[in-house]
Amino acid sequence: MRLDYLTIFPGFFAPLELSLPGKAADKGLLAFGVHDLRTWTHDRHRTVDDTPYGGGAGMVMRPEPWGEAFDELVRAGSTGAERTTIVFTTPSGEPFDQRLAEELATREHLLFACGRYEGIDQRVIDHARGVAEVREVSLGDYVLNGGEVAALAITEAVVRLLPGFMGNAASLVEESHAAGGLLEYPVYTKPPQWRGHEVPAVLRSGDHGRIAAWRHDQAVRRTAERRPDLLTPSVLDDGTPIVRATAGDAGELLTLQRACWVQEALANDMLDIPALHESLDDVRAWLGEWDTWVVRRAGRLVGAVRGRLEGGDAWDIGRVMVAPDLQGSGLGRALLEHIQAVAPAAATSYVLFTGAASARNQQMYKRAGFRLRRDLPAPPGAVVLTKRR
CATH class of the missing domain: 3.40.630.30 (Gcn5-related N-acetyltransferase (GNAT))
Structure with a gap:
Protein backbone atom coordinates (compact mmCIF):
# COMPACT_ATOMS: atom_id res chain seq x y z
CA MET A 1 0.00 0.00 0.00
CA ARG A 2 1.14 3.53 -0.76
CA LEU A 3 0.06 6.50 1.34
CA ASP A 4 0.61 10.12 0.29
CA TYR A 5 -0.07 13.22 2.37
CA LEU A 6 -0.75 16.71 0.98
CA THR A 7 -0.24 19.37 3.63
CA ILE A 8 1.24 22.80 4.27
CA PHE A 9 2.93 21.39 7.40
CA PRO A 10 5.01 18.37 6.29
CA GLY A 11 6.71 18.16 9.69
CA PHE A 12 3.48 16.83 11.20
CA PHE A 13 4.17 13.47 9.58
CA ALA A 14 7.54 12.70 11.17
CA PRO A 15 5.81 10.07 13.41
CA LEU A 16 5.30 7.90 10.32
CA GLU A 17 8.91 6.80 10.74
CA LEU A 18 8.33 5.57 14.28
CA SER A 19 7.28 2.23 15.75
CA LEU A 20 5.35 -0.32 13.67
CA PRO A 21 4.55 1.93 10.67
CA GLY A 22 8.22 2.72 10.27
CA LYS A 23 9.17 -0.95 10.53
CA ALA A 24 6.48 -1.88 8.01
CA ALA A 25 7.88 0.71 5.58
CA ASP A 26 11.37 -0.74 6.06
CA LYS A 27 9.97 -4.19 5.16
CA GLY A 28 8.33 -2.85 2.02
CA LEU A 29 4.75 -3.37 3.25
CA LEU A 30 4.10 0.37 3.08
CA ALA A 31 5.39 3.37 1.19
CA PHE A 32 4.87 6.88 2.56
CA GLY A 33 5.11 10.17 0.68
CA VAL A 34 4.74 13.56 2.38
CA HIS A 35 4.20 16.55 0.06
CA ASP A 36 4.15 20.28 0.75
CA LEU A 37 1.14 21.77 -1.00
CA ARG A 38 3.12 24.99 -1.54
CA THR A 39 5.24 23.10 -4.08
CA TRP A 40 2.36 23.61 -6.53
CA THR A 41 2.07 27.40 -6.05
CA HIS A 42 3.51 29.90 -8.54
CA ASP A 43 3.73 33.25 -6.74
CA ARG A 44 6.63 34.46 -4.66
CA HIS A 45 4.59 34.25 -1.45
CA ARG A 46 3.58 30.64 -2.17
CA THR A 47 -0.06 31.52 -1.45
CA VAL A 48 -2.48 28.69 -0.74
CA ASP A 49 -5.47 30.59 0.67
CA ASP A 50 -7.71 33.59 0.04
CA THR A 51 -10.83 35.31 1.42
CA PRO A 52 -14.15 33.49 1.06
CA TYR A 53 -16.74 34.46 -1.52
CA GLY A 54 -19.87 35.71 0.24
CA GLY A 55 -17.85 37.08 3.13
CA GLY A 56 -17.23 35.62 6.54
CA ALA A 57 -14.39 34.99 8.93
CA GLY A 58 -11.26 33.06 8.08
CA MET A 59 -9.60 32.04 4.85
CA VAL A 60 -10.35 29.31 2.31
CA MET A 61 -7.72 27.18 0.58
CA ARG A 62 -7.42 28.00 -3.11
CA PRO A 63 -8.19 25.31 -5.71
CA GLU A 64 -5.22 25.71 -8.08
CA PRO A 65 -2.47 24.09 -5.93
CA TRP A 66 -4.71 21.19 -5.06
CA GLY A 67 -5.65 20.52 -8.64
CA GLU A 68 -2.04 20.50 -9.83
CA ALA A 69 -1.00 18.29 -6.92
CA PHE A 70 -3.72 15.78 -7.73
CA ASP A 71 -2.70 15.80 -11.40
CA GLU A 72 0.77 14.69 -10.36
CA LEU A 73 0.18 12.47 -7.34
CA VAL A 74 -2.73 10.46 -8.64
CA ARG A 75 -0.64 9.51 -11.67
CA ALA A 76 2.43 8.83 -9.51
CA GLY A 77 0.55 6.81 -6.94
CA SER A 78 -1.14 4.24 -9.16
CA THR A 79 -1.43 2.93 -12.68
CA GLY A 80 -5.04 4.05 -12.93
CA ALA A 81 -7.25 6.63 -11.26
CA GLU A 82 -9.63 3.95 -10.04
CA ARG A 83 -6.88 2.60 -7.78
CA THR A 84 -6.38 5.88 -5.88
CA THR A 85 -8.61 6.97 -3.00
CA ILE A 86 -8.37 10.62 -1.96
CA VAL A 87 -9.25 11.07 1.71
CA PHE A 88 -10.32 14.58 2.71
CA THR A 89 -10.09 14.90 6.49
CA THR A 90 -12.92 17.24 7.46
CA PRO A 91 -15.35 17.68 10.38
CA SER A 92 -18.21 17.54 7.88
CA GLY A 93 -17.26 14.07 6.60
CA GLU A 94 -18.60 10.60 7.38
CA PRO A 95 -17.63 9.37 10.87
CA PHE A 96 -14.47 7.31 10.97
CA ASP A 97 -14.90 3.90 12.58
CA GLN A 98 -13.46 0.40 12.44
CA ARG A 99 -15.70 -0.51 9.52
CA LEU A 100 -14.29 2.33 7.43
CA ALA A 101 -10.74 1.47 8.53
CA GLU A 102 -11.27 -2.08 7.26
CA GLU A 103 -12.62 -0.73 3.97
CA LEU A 104 -9.71 1.67 3.42
CA ALA A 105 -7.25 -1.11 4.23
CA THR A 106 -8.28 -2.81 0.97
CA ARG A 107 -7.13 0.15 -1.16
CA GLU A 108 -3.78 0.24 -2.95
CA HIS A 109 -3.19 3.98 -2.73
CA LEU A 110 -4.51 6.49 -0.21
CA LEU A 111 -3.92 10.19 -0.80
CA PHE A 112 -4.74 12.32 2.27
CA ALA A 113 -5.77 15.91 1.58
CA CYS A 114 -5.18 17.83 4.81
CA GLY A 115 -7.06 21.10 4.81
CA ARG A 116 -6.51 24.14 7.01
CA TYR A 117 -8.21 27.42 7.85
CA GLU A 118 -11.95 27.38 6.99
CA GLY A 119 -11.48 24.45 4.65
CA ILE A 120 -10.76 23.67 1.00
CA ASP A 121 -12.62 25.24 -1.91
CA GLN A 122 -15.55 22.89 -2.64
CA ARG A 123 -14.57 22.75 -6.31
CA VAL A 124 -11.44 20.84 -5.34
CA ILE A 125 -13.55 18.02 -3.91
CA ASP A 126 -15.92 18.11 -6.87
CA HIS A 127 -12.96 17.90 -9.26
CA ALA A 128 -11.33 15.11 -7.27
CA ARG A 129 -14.39 12.91 -7.72
CA GLY A 130 -13.69 12.94 -11.43
CA VAL A 131 -10.12 11.66 -11.11
CA ALA A 132 -10.27 9.24 -8.16
CA GLU A 133 -12.45 7.71 -5.48
CA VAL A 134 -13.16 10.35 -2.82
CA ARG A 135 -13.94 9.84 0.86
CA GLU A 136 -14.66 12.78 3.15
CA VAL A 137 -13.88 11.54 6.66
CA SER A 138 -14.41 13.04 10.12
CA LEU A 139 -12.44 11.85 13.12
CA GLY A 140 -15.20 12.97 15.50
CA ASP A 141 -17.70 15.65 16.43
CA TYR A 142 -15.14 18.35 17.13
CA VAL A 143 -12.93 20.72 15.15
CA LEU A 144 -9.13 20.56 14.89
CA ASN A 145 -6.82 23.23 13.49
CA GLY A 146 -6.16 21.09 10.43
CA GLY A 147 -6.45 17.65 8.92
CA GLU A 148 -2.99 16.34 9.73
CA VAL A 149 -3.77 14.83 13.14
CA ALA A 150 -6.84 13.12 11.70
CA ALA A 151 -4.80 11.75 8.78
CA LEU A 152 -2.26 10.24 11.20
CA ALA A 153 -5.00 8.64 13.30
CA ILE A 154 -6.70 7.17 10.23
CA THR A 155 -3.35 5.91 8.96
CA GLU A 156 -2.60 4.05 12.17
CA ALA A 157 -6.04 2.43 12.26
CA VAL A 158 -5.78 1.37 8.61
CA VAL A 159 -2.22 0.11 8.23
CA ARG A 160 -2.35 -2.13 11.30
CA LEU A 161 -4.99 -4.18 9.43
CA LEU A 162 -2.67 -4.96 6.53
CA PRO A 163 -1.51 -8.59 6.25
CA GLY A 164 1.92 -8.96 7.84
CA PHE A 165 1.80 -5.66 9.71
CA MET A 166 1.03 -7.05 13.18
CA GLY A 167 3.44 -9.55 14.60
CA ASN A 168 0.55 -11.49 16.14
CA ALA A 169 -2.52 -11.24 13.91
CA ALA A 170 -4.68 -12.79 16.66
CA SER A 171 -4.37 -9.57 18.63
CA LEU A 172 -6.71 -7.91 16.13
CA VAL A 173 -9.58 -10.31 16.79
CA GLU A 174 -10.72 -9.28 20.27
CA GLU A 175 -9.94 -5.57 20.12
CA SER A 176 -12.54 -2.89 20.74
CA HIS A 177 -14.75 -2.34 17.69
CA ALA A 178 -13.60 -5.59 16.05
CA ALA A 179 -15.99 -8.04 14.41
CA GLY A 180 -18.07 -8.53 17.57
CA GLY A 181 -18.80 -4.82 17.79
CA LEU A 182 -18.09 -4.62 21.55
CA LEU A 183 -15.48 -2.67 23.45
CA GLU A 184 -12.54 -4.76 24.59
CA TYR A 185 -12.65 -6.42 28.02
CA PRO A 186 -10.22 -5.28 30.78
CA VAL A 187 -6.73 -6.78 30.53
CA TYR A 188 -4.23 -7.62 33.28
CA THR A 189 -0.62 -8.79 33.63
CA LYS A 190 1.81 -9.57 36.47
CA PRO A 191 1.99 -9.07 39.42
CA PRO A 192 -1.26 -10.66 40.69
CA GLN A 193 -1.57 -7.93 43.37
CA TRP A 194 -0.66 -4.28 43.03
CA ARG A 195 -1.40 -1.45 45.44
CA GLY A 196 -4.40 -3.23 46.87
CA HIS A 197 -5.83 -4.22 43.50
CA GLU A 198 -6.03 -7.89 42.50
CA VAL A 199 -6.23 -9.62 39.15
CA PRO A 200 -9.67 -11.33 38.95
CA ALA A 201 -9.38 -14.91 40.16
CA VAL A 202 -11.05 -16.31 37.03
CA LEU A 203 -8.13 -15.12 34.89
CA ARG A 204 -5.73 -17.14 37.05
CA SER A 205 -7.94 -20.25 37.11
CA GLY A 206 -6.70 -21.86 33.90
CA ASP A 207 -10.32 -22.60 32.96
CA HIS A 208 -10.45 -21.29 29.39
CA GLY A 209 -14.21 -21.66 29.13
CA ARG A 210 -14.81 -19.56 32.24
CA ILE A 211 -12.22 -17.02 31.10
CA ALA A 212 -13.91 -16.65 27.71
CA ALA A 213 -17.32 -16.20 29.35
CA TRP A 214 -15.93 -13.65 31.82
CA ARG A 215 -14.27 -11.66 29.04
CA HIS A 216 -17.44 -11.59 26.97
CA ASP A 217 -19.50 -10.48 29.96
CA GLN A 218 -17.00 -7.73 30.78
CA ALA A 219 -17.00 -6.57 27.14
CA VAL A 220 -20.81 -6.32 27.16
CA ARG A 221 -20.82 -4.46 30.49
CA ARG A 222 -18.16 -2.00 29.38
CA THR A 223 -19.95 -1.36 26.10
CA ALA A 224 -23.32 -0.84 27.81
CA GLU A 225 -21.77 1.64 30.25
CA ARG A 226 -19.52 3.62 27.90
CA ARG A 227 -20.93 3.16 24.42
CA PRO A 228 -24.53 1.87 24.56
CA ASP A 229 -24.96 3.04 20.97
CA LEU A 230 -22.71 0.17 19.88
CA LEU A 231 -25.28 -2.28 21.21
CA THR A 232 -28.00 -0.82 18.99
CA PRO A 233 -29.54 -1.94 16.89
Whole structure:
Protein backbone atom coordinates (compact mmCIF):
# COMPACT_ATOMS: atom_id res chain seq x y z
CA MET A 1 0.00 0.00 0.00
CA ARG A 2 1.14 3.53 -0.76
CA LEU A 3 0.06 6.50 1.34
CA ASP A 4 0.61 10.12 0.29
CA TYR A 5 -0.07 13.22 2.37
CA LEU A 6 -0.75 16.71 0.98
CA THR A 7 -0.24 19.37 3.63
CA ILE A 8 1.24 22.80 4.27
CA PHE A 9 2.93 21.39 7.40
CA PRO A 10 5.01 18.37 6.29
CA GLY A 11 6.71 18.16 9.69
CA PHE A 12 3.48 16.83 11.20
CA PHE A 13 4.17 13.47 9.58
CA ALA A 14 7.54 12.70 11.17
CA PRO A 15 5.81 10.07 13.41
CA LEU A 16 5.30 7.90 10.32
CA GLU A 17 8.91 6.80 10.74
CA LEU A 18 8.33 5.57 14.28
CA SER A 19 7.28 2.23 15.75
CA LEU A 20 5.35 -0.32 13.67
CA PRO A 21 4.55 1.93 10.67
CA GLY A 22 8.22 2.72 10.27
CA LYS A 23 9.17 -0.95 10.53
CA ALA A 24 6.48 -1.88 8.01
CA ALA A 25 7.88 0.71 5.58
CA ASP A 26 11.37 -0.74 6.06
CA LYS A 27 9.97 -4.19 5.16
CA GLY A 28 8.33 -2.85 2.02
CA LEU A 29 4.75 -3.37 3.25
CA LEU A 30 4.10 0.37 3.08
CA ALA A 31 5.39 3.37 1.19
CA PHE A 32 4.87 6.88 2.56
CA GLY A 33 5.11 10.17 0.68
CA VAL A 34 4.74 13.56 2.38
CA HIS A 35 4.20 16.55 0.06
CA ASP A 36 4.15 20.28 0.75
CA LEU A 37 1.14 21.77 -1.00
CA ARG A 38 3.12 24.99 -1.54
CA THR A 39 5.24 23.10 -4.08
CA TRP A 40 2.36 23.61 -6.53
CA THR A 41 2.07 27.40 -6.05
CA HIS A 42 3.51 29.90 -8.54
CA ASP A 43 3.73 33.25 -6.74
CA ARG A 44 6.63 34.46 -4.66
CA HIS A 45 4.59 34.25 -1.45
CA ARG A 46 3.58 30.64 -2.17
CA THR A 47 -0.06 31.52 -1.45
CA VAL A 48 -2.48 28.69 -0.74
CA ASP A 49 -5.47 30.59 0.67
CA ASP A 50 -7.71 33.59 0.04
CA THR A 51 -10.83 35.31 1.42
CA PRO A 52 -14.15 33.49 1.06
CA TYR A 53 -16.74 34.46 -1.52
CA GLY A 54 -19.87 35.71 0.24
CA GLY A 55 -17.85 37.08 3.13
CA GLY A 56 -17.23 35.62 6.54
CA ALA A 57 -14.39 34.99 8.93
CA GLY A 58 -11.26 33.06 8.08
CA MET A 59 -9.60 32.04 4.85
CA VAL A 60 -10.35 29.31 2.31
CA MET A 61 -7.72 27.18 0.58
CA ARG A 62 -7.42 28.00 -3.11
CA PRO A 63 -8.19 25.31 -5.71
CA GLU A 64 -5.22 25.71 -8.08
CA PRO A 65 -2.47 24.09 -5.93
CA TRP A 66 -4.71 21.19 -5.06
CA GLY A 67 -5.65 20.52 -8.64
CA GLU A 68 -2.04 20.50 -9.83
CA ALA A 69 -1.00 18.29 -6.92
CA PHE A 70 -3.72 15.78 -7.73
CA ASP A 71 -2.70 15.80 -11.40
CA GLU A 72 0.77 14.69 -10.36
CA LEU A 73 0.18 12.47 -7.34
CA VAL A 74 -2.73 10.46 -8.64
CA ARG A 75 -0.64 9.51 -11.67
CA ALA A 76 2.43 8.83 -9.51
CA GLY A 77 0.55 6.81 -6.94
CA SER A 78 -1.14 4.24 -9.16
CA THR A 79 -1.43 2.93 -12.68
CA GLY A 80 -5.04 4.05 -12.93
CA ALA A 81 -7.25 6.63 -11.26
CA GLU A 82 -9.63 3.95 -10.04
CA ARG A 83 -6.88 2.60 -7.78
CA THR A 84 -6.38 5.88 -5.88
CA THR A 85 -8.61 6.97 -3.00
CA ILE A 86 -8.37 10.62 -1.96
CA VAL A 87 -9.25 11.07 1.71
CA PHE A 88 -10.32 14.58 2.71
CA THR A 89 -10.09 14.90 6.49
CA THR A 90 -12.92 17.24 7.46
CA PRO A 91 -15.35 17.68 10.38
CA SER A 92 -18.21 17.54 7.88
CA GLY A 93 -17.26 14.07 6.60
CA GLU A 94 -18.60 10.60 7.38
CA PRO A 95 -17.63 9.37 10.87
CA PHE A 96 -14.47 7.31 10.97
CA ASP A 97 -14.90 3.90 12.58
CA GLN A 98 -13.46 0.40 12.44
CA ARG A 99 -15.70 -0.51 9.52
CA LEU A 100 -14.29 2.33 7.43
CA ALA A 101 -10.74 1.47 8.53
CA GLU A 102 -11.27 -2.08 7.26
CA GLU A 103 -12.62 -0.73 3.97
CA LEU A 104 -9.71 1.67 3.42
CA ALA A 105 -7.25 -1.11 4.23
CA THR A 106 -8.28 -2.81 0.97
CA ARG A 107 -7.13 0.15 -1.16
CA GLU A 108 -3.78 0.24 -2.95
CA HIS A 109 -3.19 3.98 -2.73
CA LEU A 110 -4.51 6.49 -0.21
CA LEU A 111 -3.92 10.19 -0.80
CA PHE A 112 -4.74 12.32 2.27
CA ALA A 113 -5.77 15.91 1.58
CA CYS A 114 -5.18 17.83 4.81
CA GLY A 115 -7.06 21.10 4.81
CA ARG A 116 -6.51 24.14 7.01
CA TYR A 117 -8.21 27.42 7.85
CA GLU A 118 -11.95 27.38 6.99
CA GLY A 119 -11.48 24.45 4.65
CA ILE A 120 -10.76 23.67 1.00
CA ASP A 121 -12.62 25.24 -1.91
CA GLN A 122 -15.55 22.89 -2.64
CA ARG A 123 -14.57 22.75 -6.31
CA VAL A 124 -11.44 20.84 -5.34
CA ILE A 125 -13.55 18.02 -3.91
CA ASP A 126 -15.92 18.11 -6.87
CA HIS A 127 -12.96 17.90 -9.26
CA ALA A 128 -11.33 15.11 -7.27
CA ARG A 129 -14.39 12.91 -7.72
CA GLY A 130 -13.69 12.94 -11.43
CA VAL A 131 -10.12 11.66 -11.11
CA ALA A 132 -10.27 9.24 -8.16
CA GLU A 133 -12.45 7.71 -5.48
CA VAL A 134 -13.16 10.35 -2.82
CA ARG A 135 -13.94 9.84 0.86
CA GLU A 136 -14.66 12.78 3.15
CA VAL A 137 -13.88 11.54 6.66
CA SER A 138 -14.41 13.04 10.12
CA LEU A 139 -12.44 11.85 13.12
CA GLY A 140 -15.20 12.97 15.50
CA ASP A 141 -17.70 15.65 16.43
CA TYR A 142 -15.14 18.35 17.13
CA VAL A 143 -12.93 20.72 15.15
CA LEU A 144 -9.13 20.56 14.89
CA ASN A 145 -6.82 23.23 13.49
CA GLY A 146 -6.16 21.09 10.43
CA GLY A 147 -6.45 17.65 8.92
CA GLU A 148 -2.99 16.34 9.73
CA VAL A 149 -3.77 14.83 13.14
CA ALA A 150 -6.84 13.12 11.70
CA ALA A 151 -4.80 11.75 8.78
CA LEU A 152 -2.26 10.24 11.20
CA ALA A 153 -5.00 8.64 13.30
CA ILE A 154 -6.70 7.17 10.23
CA THR A 155 -3.35 5.91 8.96
CA GLU A 156 -2.60 4.05 12.17
CA ALA A 157 -6.04 2.43 12.26
CA VAL A 158 -5.78 1.37 8.61
CA VAL A 159 -2.22 0.11 8.23
CA ARG A 160 -2.35 -2.13 11.30
CA LEU A 161 -4.99 -4.18 9.43
CA LEU A 162 -2.67 -4.96 6.53
CA PRO A 163 -1.51 -8.59 6.25
CA GLY A 164 1.92 -8.96 7.84
CA PHE A 165 1.80 -5.66 9.71
CA MET A 166 1.03 -7.05 13.18
CA GLY A 167 3.44 -9.55 14.60
CA ASN A 168 0.55 -11.49 16.14
CA ALA A 169 -2.52 -11.24 13.91
CA ALA A 170 -4.68 -12.79 16.66
CA SER A 171 -4.37 -9.57 18.63
CA LEU A 172 -6.71 -7.91 16.13
CA VAL A 173 -9.58 -10.31 16.79
CA GLU A 174 -10.72 -9.28 20.27
CA GLU A 175 -9.94 -5.57 20.12
CA SER A 176 -12.54 -2.89 20.74
CA HIS A 177 -14.75 -2.34 17.69
CA ALA A 178 -13.60 -5.59 16.05
CA ALA A 179 -15.99 -8.04 14.41
CA GLY A 180 -18.07 -8.53 17.57
CA GLY A 181 -18.80 -4.82 17.79
CA LEU A 182 -18.09 -4.62 21.55
CA LEU A 183 -15.48 -2.67 23.45
CA GLU A 184 -12.54 -4.76 24.59
CA TYR A 185 -12.65 -6.42 28.02
CA PRO A 186 -10.22 -5.28 30.78
CA VAL A 187 -6.73 -6.78 30.53
CA TYR A 188 -4.23 -7.62 33.28
CA THR A 189 -0.62 -8.79 33.63
CA LYS A 190 1.81 -9.57 36.47
CA PRO A 191 1.99 -9.07 39.42
CA PRO A 192 -1.26 -10.66 40.69
CA GLN A 193 -1.57 -7.93 43.37
CA TRP A 194 -0.66 -4.28 43.03
CA ARG A 195 -1.40 -1.45 45.44
CA GLY A 196 -4.40 -3.23 46.87
CA HIS A 197 -5.83 -4.22 43.50
CA GLU A 198 -6.03 -7.89 42.50
CA VAL A 199 -6.23 -9.62 39.15
CA PRO A 200 -9.67 -11.33 38.95
CA ALA A 201 -9.38 -14.91 40.16
CA VAL A 202 -11.05 -16.31 37.03
CA LEU A 203 -8.13 -15.12 34.89
CA ARG A 204 -5.73 -17.14 37.05
CA SER A 205 -7.94 -20.25 37.11
CA GLY A 206 -6.70 -21.86 33.90
CA ASP A 207 -10.32 -22.60 32.96
CA HIS A 208 -10.45 -21.29 29.39
CA GLY A 209 -14.21 -21.66 29.13
CA ARG A 210 -14.81 -19.56 32.24
CA ILE A 211 -12.22 -17.02 31.10
CA ALA A 212 -13.91 -16.65 27.71
CA ALA A 213 -17.32 -16.20 29.35
CA TRP A 214 -15.93 -13.65 31.82
CA ARG A 215 -14.27 -11.66 29.04
CA HIS A 216 -17.44 -11.59 26.97
CA ASP A 217 -19.50 -10.48 29.96
CA GLN A 218 -17.00 -7.73 30.78
CA ALA A 219 -17.00 -6.57 27.14
CA VAL A 220 -20.81 -6.32 27.16
CA ARG A 221 -20.82 -4.46 30.49
CA ARG A 222 -18.16 -2.00 29.38
CA THR A 223 -19.95 -1.36 26.10
CA ALA A 224 -23.32 -0.84 27.81
CA GLU A 225 -21.77 1.64 30.25
CA ARG A 226 -19.52 3.62 27.90
CA ARG A 227 -20.93 3.16 24.42
CA PRO A 228 -24.53 1.87 24.56
CA ASP A 229 -24.96 3.04 20.97
CA LEU A 230 -22.71 0.17 19.88
CA LEU A 231 -25.28 -2.28 21.21
CA THR A 232 -28.00 -0.82 18.99
CA PRO A 233 -29.54 -1.94 16.89
CA SER A 234 -29.09 -5.65 17.48
CA VAL A 235 -29.79 -7.73 14.42
CA LEU A 236 -31.71 -11.00 14.32
CA ASP A 237 -30.47 -13.96 12.29
CA ASP A 238 -32.58 -12.88 9.32
CA GLY A 239 -31.16 -9.35 9.40
CA THR A 240 -34.16 -7.73 11.12
CA PRO A 241 -33.00 -5.03 13.59
CA ILE A 242 -34.12 -4.66 17.19
CA VAL A 243 -34.59 -0.90 17.65
CA ARG A 244 -35.61 1.47 20.40
CA ALA A 245 -39.33 2.11 20.67
CA THR A 246 -40.69 5.60 20.06
CA ALA A 247 -43.81 7.35 21.27
CA GLY A 248 -45.36 6.61 17.88
CA ASP A 249 -45.21 2.88 18.63
CA ALA A 250 -47.66 3.14 21.54
CA GLY A 251 -50.76 2.16 19.58
CA GLU A 252 -49.20 -0.97 18.09
CA LEU A 253 -47.68 -1.92 21.45
CA LEU A 254 -51.13 -1.73 23.02
CA THR A 255 -52.52 -4.04 20.33
CA LEU A 256 -49.61 -6.46 20.65
CA GLN A 257 -49.74 -6.74 24.43
CA ARG A 258 -53.49 -7.36 24.44
CA ALA A 259 -53.02 -10.18 21.92
CA CYS A 260 -50.24 -11.68 24.02
CA TRP A 261 -51.94 -11.33 27.39
CA VAL A 262 -55.21 -12.84 26.21
CA GLN A 263 -53.16 -16.03 25.85
CA GLU A 264 -51.71 -15.47 29.34
CA ALA A 265 -55.19 -14.96 30.74
CA LEU A 266 -56.37 -18.24 29.19
CA ALA A 267 -53.29 -20.15 30.39
CA ASN A 268 -53.62 -18.84 33.95
CA ASP A 269 -57.43 -18.71 34.10
CA MET A 270 -57.49 -15.12 35.28
CA LEU A 271 -58.40 -11.76 33.78
CA ASP A 272 -56.85 -9.53 36.44
CA ILE A 273 -53.68 -8.91 34.43
CA PRO A 274 -52.56 -5.26 34.19
CA ALA A 275 -51.42 -5.52 30.56
CA LEU A 276 -54.96 -6.46 29.55
CA HIS A 277 -56.48 -3.39 31.16
CA GLU A 278 -54.02 -0.66 30.19
CA SER A 279 -55.17 2.21 28.01
CA LEU A 280 -53.26 3.91 25.23
CA ASP A 281 -52.31 6.67 27.66
CA ASP A 282 -50.98 4.04 30.08
CA VAL A 283 -48.72 2.61 27.37
CA ARG A 284 -47.50 6.09 26.42
CA ALA A 285 -46.71 6.73 30.09
CA TRP A 286 -44.60 3.61 30.63
CA LEU A 287 -42.78 4.15 27.35
CA GLY A 288 -41.28 7.18 29.03
CA GLU A 289 -40.20 5.16 32.06
CA TRP A 290 -38.86 1.95 30.53
CA ASP A 291 -36.03 1.20 28.08
CA THR A 292 -38.20 -0.39 25.39
CA TRP A 293 -37.20 -2.18 22.19
CA VAL A 294 -39.28 -3.40 19.26
CA VAL A 295 -39.01 -5.54 16.16
CA ARG A 296 -40.79 -4.82 12.89
CA ARG A 297 -41.25 -7.10 9.93
CA ALA A 298 -42.85 -5.93 6.69
CA GLY A 299 -43.86 -2.74 8.47
CA ARG A 300 -45.66 -4.62 11.24
CA LEU A 301 -44.66 -4.45 14.92
CA VAL A 302 -44.26 -8.12 15.87
CA GLY A 303 -42.16 -8.14 19.03
CA ALA A 304 -41.18 -5.99 22.00
CA VAL A 305 -39.41 -6.06 25.36
CA ARG A 306 -38.64 -3.53 28.07
CA GLY A 307 -36.27 -3.09 31.03
CA ARG A 308 -35.40 -0.65 33.79
CA LEU A 309 -33.10 -0.52 36.79
CA GLU A 310 -34.74 -1.23 40.15
CA GLY A 311 -33.12 -0.78 43.55
CA GLY A 312 -29.88 0.38 42.01
CA ASP A 313 -28.62 -3.01 40.85
CA ALA A 314 -31.49 -5.19 39.51
CA TRP A 315 -32.46 -4.99 35.82
CA ASP A 316 -36.23 -5.49 35.76
CA ILE A 317 -37.28 -7.18 32.50
CA GLY A 318 -40.87 -7.08 31.36
CA ARG A 319 -43.39 -7.27 28.54
CA VAL A 320 -41.51 -9.85 26.46
CA MET A 321 -44.04 -9.90 23.63
CA VAL A 322 -44.17 -11.79 20.33
CA ALA A 323 -47.08 -11.74 17.90
CA PRO A 324 -49.08 -14.99 18.28
CA ASP A 325 -48.35 -16.16 14.74
CA LEU A 326 -44.57 -15.88 15.33
CA GLN A 327 -44.38 -17.50 18.75
CA GLY A 328 -42.01 -20.45 18.75
CA SER A 329 -39.80 -18.88 16.07
CA GLY A 330 -37.02 -17.84 18.50
CA LEU A 331 -37.96 -14.17 18.47
CA GLY A 332 -38.82 -14.16 22.18
CA ARG A 333 -35.46 -15.68 23.04
CA ALA A 334 -33.67 -13.07 20.91
CA LEU A 335 -35.54 -10.24 22.61
CA LEU A 336 -34.65 -11.67 26.01
CA GLU A 337 -30.96 -11.87 25.08
CA HIS A 338 -31.03 -8.31 23.79
CA ILE A 339 -32.61 -6.74 26.85
CA GLN A 340 -29.97 -8.42 29.03
CA ALA A 341 -27.18 -7.16 26.79
CA VAL A 342 -28.29 -3.53 27.01
CA ALA A 343 -28.63 -3.50 30.81
CA PRO A 344 -26.56 -0.69 32.37
CA ALA A 345 -23.25 -1.52 34.01
CA ALA A 346 -24.75 -0.99 37.48
CA ALA A 347 -27.03 -4.01 37.03
CA THR A 348 -25.71 -7.10 38.81
CA SER A 349 -28.80 -9.26 38.32
CA TYR A 350 -31.90 -9.66 36.15
CA VAL A 351 -35.42 -10.14 37.46
CA LEU A 352 -38.75 -10.84 35.75
CA PHE A 353 -42.09 -12.47 36.46
CA THR A 354 -44.53 -14.54 34.47
CA GLY A 355 -47.74 -16.46 35.03
CA ALA A 356 -47.56 -19.30 37.53
CA ALA A 357 -49.23 -21.55 34.93
CA SER A 358 -47.32 -20.17 31.91
CA ALA A 359 -45.25 -23.30 31.38
CA ARG A 360 -43.96 -22.27 27.96
CA ASN A 361 -42.68 -18.91 29.23
CA GLN A 362 -41.06 -20.46 32.29
CA GLN A 363 -39.32 -23.01 30.11
CA MET A 364 -37.84 -20.28 27.89
CA TYR A 365 -36.62 -18.31 30.88
CA LYS A 366 -35.06 -21.34 32.54
CA ARG A 367 -33.23 -22.24 29.35
CA ALA A 368 -31.84 -18.69 29.37
CA GLY A 369 -30.38 -19.23 32.85
CA PHE A 370 -33.20 -17.80 35.00
CA ARG A 371 -34.24 -19.60 38.17
CA LEU A 372 -37.58 -19.66 39.99
CA ARG A 373 -37.52 -17.64 43.21
CA ARG A 374 -40.49 -18.73 45.26
CA ASP A 375 -38.94 -16.91 48.21
CA LEU A 376 -39.54 -13.53 46.55
CA PRO A 377 -42.91 -11.75 46.52
CA ALA A 378 -44.74 -11.93 43.18
CA PRO A 379 -47.90 -10.35 41.75
CA PRO A 380 -51.08 -12.44 42.20
CA GLY A 381 -51.00 -15.54 39.99
CA ALA A 382 -47.35 -15.00 38.99
CA VAL A 383 -43.88 -16.29 39.85
CA VAL A 384 -40.56 -14.41 39.98
CA LEU A 385 -37.41 -15.58 38.19
CA THR A 386 -33.93 -14.10 38.63
CA LYS A 387 -30.49 -14.50 37.12
CA ARG A 388 -27.08 -13.30 38.20
CA ARG A 389 -25.31 -11.18 35.60
